Amino acid sequence: MENNLLHRKYYALEKFPGKGGWTYVSVPEIPPDPNAPFGWVSVSGQIDEILLEKIKLLPMGNGTLFLPVKAGLRKALNKKAGDQVSLKLYYDEGALPIPDDLEEVLADERELKAAFDQLPIAKKNDHIKRIVASKMQDTRVQRILALLKELEGEARR
Helix, strand or coil: CHHHEEEEEEEECEECCCCCCCEEEEECCCCCCCCCHHHCEEEEEEECCEEEEEEEEEECCCCCEEEECCHHHHHHHCCCCCCEEEEEEEECCCCCCCCHHHHHHHHHCHHHHHHHHHCCHHHHHHHHHHHHCCCCHHHHHHHHHHHHHHHHHHHHC
16 A cells, blocks of 8 residues: 555644534645545545545645544544644545446447546446446446446537
């Protein structure tokens, strides 16, 4: 995992003002993902010695991303707003493998393959899960055809 290291640094825990304000770590060095909803960046890693798996850095609204640090995690860390934490993050490369039948169809359709490649990982994974979950071959074919129709619309944009 070390070769996918995204960021490693010490940060102070901060807290949004007001009652019920979230405690968080601001991570301005990592840019939002323009292909993900709201600019989220999916990461894994650790805060101090506690592992983080498949979490999202969220946008603050000013181009900066932040990592929410929920009460249970703060308790496990024995930390509060103002305390320092060590943050080590890796890109979460959670893309599912493309099924062979879909791969074959996309290999013959370059524009559709390009449109598929431009989809956010989460959306690609949703389509792949839907296709793989088909119990009958006819259903699987129909789901692949529906995806191709959607990709045709994306390719025209």
